[in-house]
Amino acid sequence: MDTILITLPDNSTRELPEGATVYDLAASIGAGLAKAALAGKINGQLTDLSSQLAGGDHVEIITEKSPEALDIIRHTTSHLMAQAVKELFPQAKVTIGPAIETGFYYDFDMDKPFTPDDLERIEAKMLMLAAADQKIERHEYSSADAVSMFEAMGEPYKAELINDLGVDHVSVYSQGTFADLCRGPHLPSTARIKAFKLLSIAGAYWRGDEKNRMLQRIYGTAFADKKELEAYLHRIEEAKRRDHRKIGRELDLFSFSDEVGAGFPIWHPKGAMLRTVLEDFERKEHLKRDYDIVVGPQILKSELWQRSGHYENYRENMYFTEVDEQSYGIKPMNCLSHMMIYKSKLRSYRDLPLRYFELGTVHRHERAGVLHGLMRVRCFTQDDAHILCTPEQLDAEIKGVISFVNDVMSIFGFDYEMELSTRPEKSIGSDSDWEQATGALLSALKDSGRTYEINEGDGAFYGPKIDIKLRDCLDRRWQCATIQCDFTLPERFDLTYVAADGERKRPIMLHRVILGSIERFIGVLIEHFAGSFPLWISPVQAVIVTVTDNQISFAQDVYRLLRNAGIRVERDVRNEKLSFKIREAQLQKIPYMLVIGDKEVEQGMVTPRYRDGKNLPAMKPEEFVAFVAEECKKYN
RNA sequence: GCCGUUGUGGCUCAGGGGUAGAGCAGCUCACUCGUAAUGAGCAGGUCGUCGGUUCGAUUCCGACCAACGGCUCCA
Numbered sequence: 102m103d104t105i106l107i108t109l110p111d112n113s114t115r116e117l118p119e120g121a122t123v124y125d126l127a128a129s130i131g132a133g134l135a136k137a138a139l140a141g142k143i144n145g146q147l148t149d150l151s152s153q154l155a156g157g158d159h160v161e162i163i164t165e166k167s168p169e170a171l172d173i174i175r176h177t178t179s180h181l182m183a184q185a186v187k188e189l190f191p192q193a194k195v196t197i198g199p200a201i202e203t204g205f206y207y208d209f210d211m212d213k214p215f216t217p218d219d220l221e222r223i224e225a226k227m228l229m230l231a232a233a234d235q236k237i238e239r240h241e242y243s244s245a246d247a248v249s250m251f252e253a254m255g256e257p258y259k260a261e262l263i264n265d266l267g268v269d270h271v272s273v274y275s276q277g278t279f280a281d282l283c284r285g286p287h288l289p290s291t292a293r294i295k296a297f298k299l300l301s302i303a304g305a306y307w308r309g310d311e312k313n314r315m316l317q318r319i320y321g322t323a324f325a326d327k328k329e330l331e332a333y334l335h336r337i338e339e340a341k342r343r344d345h346r347k348i349g350r351e352l353d354l355f356s357f358s359d360e361v362g363a364g365f366p367i368w369h370p371k372g373a374m375l376r377t378v379l380e381d382f383e384r385k386e387h388l389k390r391d392y393d394i395v396v397g398p399q400i401l402k403s404e405l406w407q408r409s410g411h412y413e414n415y416r417e418n419m420y421f422t423e424v425d426e427q428s429y430g431i432k433p434m435n436c437l438s439h440m441m442i443y444k445s446k447l448r449s450y451r452d453l454p455l456r457y458f459e460l461g462t463v464h465r466h467e468r469a470g471v472l473h474g475l476m477r478v479r480c481f482t483q484d485d486a487h488i489l490c491t492p493e494q495l496d497a498e499i500k501g502v503i504s505f506v507n508d509v510m511s512i513f514g515f516d517y518e519m520e521l522s523t524r525p526e527k528s529i530g531s532d533s534d535w536e537q538a539t540g541a542l543l544s545a546l547k548d549s550g551r552t553y554e555i556n557e558g559d560g561a562f563y564g565p566k567i568d569i570k571l572r573d574c575l576d577r578r579w580q581c582a583t584i585q586c587d588f589t590l591p592e593r594f595d596l597t598y599v600a601a602d603g604e605r606k607r608p609i610m611l612h613r614v615i616l617g618s619i620e621r622f623i624g625v626l627i628e629h630f631a632g633s634f635p636l637w638i639s640p641v642q643a644v645i646v647t648v649t650d651n652q653i654s655f656a657q658d659v660y661r662l663l664r665n666a667g668i669r670v671e672r673d674v675r676n677e678k679l680s681f682k683i684r685e686a687q688l689q690k691i692p693y694m695l696v697i698g699d700k701e702v703e704q705g706m707v708t709p710r711y712r713d714g715k716n717l718p719a720m721k722p723e724e725f726v727a728f729v730a731e732e733c734k735k736y737n
Numbered sequence: 738g739c740c741g742u743u744g745u746g747g748c749u750c751a752g753g754g755g756u757a758g759a760g761c762a763g764c765u766c767a768c769u770c771g772u773a774a775u776g777a778g779c780a781g782g783u784c785g786u787c788g789g790u791u792c793g794a795u796u797c798c799g800a801c802c803a804a805c806g807g808c809u810c811c812a
Contacts, residue, residue, distance in 0.1 A: 206807095214741060303807030304740025311809045315740055318807070346804095350748080359785075359803060418811090463812090468738050469803095471810065483812065568812095580812060618812045649769045676769070684773035698771050710772060 105156035117154065124150040124289070127162045137164040139293065140173050140286045147173070149239055149286040165325035175200035177237065177288040178227075178297045178323035179207045184279035185226035186319075189219075195281065196258040196307065196316055203576065204322025208305055210258065211317045220299045220319065227297070234292035235276040239285055247271045247282065254280070258307070296330035297323035343574040345627035346474040352632050352689060354623075354640070355475065364472045364479030366620060374640035374669065376482075376619055380460055382638075382736060383484045383616065390505060392458040392486055397438025399462070403428040405437055408593055410529050414562040418465045435461035436587075436612055439487040440594050443608075448598040453608060454490035454498055460619070461485045475624035476579050482619045488611040489596065492537075495609050499545035499567075499584060502613050506569055506582045507549075509615050512736060515629065518578065519551055520568045522559035529563060530589035538586035538609075539565040561612075563589045574628040581617030581625065633690045633712065637733040643725070644691050645672040645707070646682040648698035655702045659695065659722045666726040670695075687712060695725065 103119040107126060117126060123141030127134045127150070141148045142161040147169055154160060163169055179198035186193050186209055198207030215223075242250065244263050250273075251259035259282045263271055274283045276291055288294065299321040307313035324330040341347075349355050354372030361367060368376060384394060400422060406412040411419065411433065420431040432438075439457040448455070462482045471477050490498050510517050521542055524535045542565055546553045553567075560566055569582035587610040590596075597605040616622035626634070636642055643663065647656045653674045663670040671691075673682045679696070686694045695707040696716075706719040709728075720728070 217742075301806055302741060305808045306739080309809075311739070315808075317740075320807080357804090363803065465811085468810065470738060470740095470808085472804090477811070481812065485812095583812070614812070616812090621812055646772085648771050651769075678769090678775065679771050681774055682772090687773055694772080696772065700771085708772090714772080716772075 105154060105158075107154055108157070108159045110159075110161050119156075121154050122150065123148060123152050123154065123160060123162065126154060126160055130162075134162060134164070138162050139164055139167075139170055139288055142169070147286050150289045151239065152286075170325060172200040173286060173288060174294065174325060175205040175323045176283075177291075178294050178321065179205040180237075180274065180276065180279070180281055180283070180287065181227050181230055181291055181294055181297075182223060182299070182319060182321060183207050183209075183281060184230055184276060185223045187279055188230075189222060189226055194256055194258055197262070198281075204300070204320060206305075206318050206320045208307070208316040208318045210307075210314065214304075214317050215302045215319065217302070220302065223319070224297075224299045227299075230277070231291045231294045233277070234290050236290050237274055237276045237287045239287070240273050240275065241270050242273055244269055244271055247273060250280075251282065294323065295325065296327040297321055298330060298334065337575070340574040343628045343631040344474075345476075345573075345624040348627050348632040349475070352640075354627070362479075363469065364467060364477075366475060366478055366480070371640040372623070375623060375634070375638060378638050378640070379616070379619060379623070380482075380484075383460065384458075386505075386509065386615075387456075387458045387484075387486065390456075390501070392456040395439060395442055395457045395459050397432070397435060397441075397459060397461065400424075400429040400431050401437055403430050406430040409437055409590060410563065410593065414527060414529070418467070420464050420466055431464045432461070433463050433465045434612075435459050435463065435483065435485045436487055436590060436610070440590060440596060440610070443489055443596055444594060448489075448596075448608075450491060450598050450600050450606070453598060454488050454494050456486055456488045458484075458486040475620045475627075476573065478618075478620050481621070483614050484616045484619065485612070485614050488613065489591070489608040490611070491598070491600075491606070492609055495541050495586075495611075496545060498611055499541060499586070500548060502584050502611065502615075503545055503549050503567070506584075506615055510569075510571075510582075513626065513629070515571055515625070517582070518570045519546065519549070519553040520556050520559075520570065521546060521553055522556040522561075522566050522568055524565060525558045525560050525562060527562055528560070530592075534588035535565065538588055542567050542584065542586055561585050561587075563587050564612075566612075571622075571625045573625055579617075579621055579625060581622055582615050583613065583617065585612040587612055634692075636692045636729065637736045639690075639692050640669060641671050641689065641691050642669045642729060643671075643693040643695050643709070644686045644689075645670060645674075645695045645697060646679060646686065647674045648679050648696070650674075650676060651699060652697045652702050655705075656697050659697065659707060662722045663726060666723075668726060668729055683710070693725075693729075 104116045105119055107115045107117055109115060115129060117129060124138060127138040138150055140150055140163040141152060142163055143152060143158050183195050183198055194210040196208040196210060198205065248260045248263050262282060271282055272285060273280050274285060274287050299319055301320045303318045304315045305318040307316055322333060324333060352371060353369050354375060355366045355368050357366060403412065415433060419433050422429050422431060442457060443455060460482055464480050467477060467479050488498050523539055546567060564585050564587040566583050566585035568580045570578040571581050572578055591607050591610050596608055598608055600606045645656050645660055647653060656672055656674050660670060660672045683694055690712060692712055694710040696710055697707055701707055701719060706721055707725060708719045709717040709725060
């Protein structure tokens with residue numbers, strides 16, 4: 102019998118009979134491995150256990166310990182769910198069902214949406230089907246055969262997918278009576294699915310296009326074993342405790358009100374203080390980097406928005422008003438007044454780059470269904486700047502912004518993801534401008550040394566952009582910082598500068614934000630710190646707590662002294678037990694509680710207690726001021 | 738905007754065709770008590786809004802509004 106030689110990851114080789122599969126290889130190595138094997142990787146390509154090997158292949162056995170395992174488990178679980186749905190709801194049409202970061206989903210075309218009760222029935226069915234130990238088999242078909250097969254099965258979406266793939270052959274995976282178009286790989290049997298849970302029902306458009314039919318999506322998750330699943334579900338519950346909407350209410354930072362309107366946050370004293378601290382920080386950081394602070398009006402004439410292209414491209418997101426029979430647009434962006442400042446006089450190349458910074462409050466009419474706490478609102482303040490520069494300065498300016506973003510994010514301890522978004526369908530400007538702008542952003546990204554993704558067609562209508570995303574407590578990504586390259590608005594507004602040779606030239610404009618919007622950033626900030634803000638941004642840095650009424654007078658003196666020294670201090674001189682006041686301060690996540698009893702009054706001192714429960718030695722109020730100043734120094 | 742779920746006092750929630758209940762918070766009183774809840778009493782709701790069914794609706798039905806989970810869109 103002929104044999105083939107297989108190379109394993111440790112570069113050892115193994116001889117197997119011709120026609121051997123990945124499973125045979127695993128079995129030849131050991132019974133334990135054969136049992137643990139979920140899939141294989143042949144020459145870097147993930148495959149099924151049943152895949153045949155060829156001589157010279159480099160093969161790796163995928164077990165549940167492999168990083169690739171989770172996706173395979175989840176993908177197979179999504180097929181199991183589709184099978185269960187088809188058995189319970191034969192009229193459902195299957196579409197797609199991939200593994201995702203947190204689990205998997207499958208989209209079905211249904212006349213009637215699923216109910217929460219249906220989820221339980223489906224889950225129960227899945228358990229039965231998994232226990233039935235159905236073999237999962239891969240078959241190859243010509244695309245034409247596969248199309249007629251799926252059409253005969255009454256699955257038009259699958260037929261459409263195959264037609265659009267434009268390939269000769271496709272693979273189909275089957276288990277029991279269920280067959281699905283799929284590239285694979287999959288687990289060898291449904292019995293290998295050990296731990297899963299269906300989580301939610303949602304609507305989703307076919308192929309992600311809102312012009313298409315809305316399908317019914319079921320989200321679920323799956324893990325290699327029950328323990329990991331439980332741990333994940335527990336983590337989700339824990340994460341929900343950090344939800345900024347919950348903490349925002351508990352710490353009395355902000356609220357929303359039906360009477361005010363959806364998407365319009367109202368900032369309570371502590372939330373407004375938090376904003377103020379961030380804004381002060383921002384002003385300082387911008388001034389350090391040679392930005393100029395500017396301020397523009399809230400409404401600008403509609404003609405100006407027409408000239409900029411916003412009227413044409415962004416009108417549905419704008420609010421308008423009329424004054425003296427003149428139409429005005431409430432600004433959804435800050436760029437126009439910044440350009441008008443630039444245009445207010447003749448500019449020389451010696452003036453450039455000009456960096457105009459504004460904490461600009463904008464209004465955007467976001468569609469009703471997208472609002473989400475502070476993360477997505479209709480009125481928000483951007484830490485916005487527009488940099489006007491020569492083409493030669495563009496690269497350095499983009500790099501400067503990227504390093505600014507990096508500096509600020511590391512101060513807050515945030516990890517972030519970068520993406521480049523290219524020209525969208527609805528856009529203005531010439532092809533060559535778009536190419537140049539995209540090229541400049543790309544080169545800055547490459548230079549940054551960080552990884553990045555590319556979102557084709559996701560740019561702003563006036564130019565390509567780099568987006569920087571932060572994650573919330575449930576790992577949802579929110580765009581915060583962005584750098585947008587714009588050749589178009591300077592053209593439309595005929596911005597010029599006098600070059601060294603005396604010629605009028607066109608500057609390039611960068612739109613950029615660092616935090617993004619103060620609102621969204623605070624949302625992320627709250628979830629990141631679970632409300633326990635670092636001392637330097639805490640809206641309340643310390644609270645004075647008296648043991649009895651005897652210390653009120655001294656407490657007032659301390660309070661006055663700390664306030665005058667710029668410490669954000671509160672006082673709790675209520676006639677309550679110390680432990681009660683400590684508890685309340687603790688729940689408010691106030692960094693320091695300054696305990697004052699008879700002992701402290703005698704010595705003219707306070708005993709600071711940190712929110713982790715540890716006491717600092719008693720100190721004079723002045724010493725506490727110095728202590729706080731020292732702690733906050735690196736951010737000033 | 739689309740799909741689904743939810744909507745009871747400031748908060749968390751129970752209840753349910755005959756006109757509402759708890760805990761916490763609030764207020765009053767007593768206690769003056771050293772590091773996560775002192776006790777007692779009082780007050781507070783036209784059960785999201787508007788219609789419909791009914792002898793009668795907060796409870797059933799419809800529309801709208803809002804929130805939540807997604808989709809699409811986005812800082």
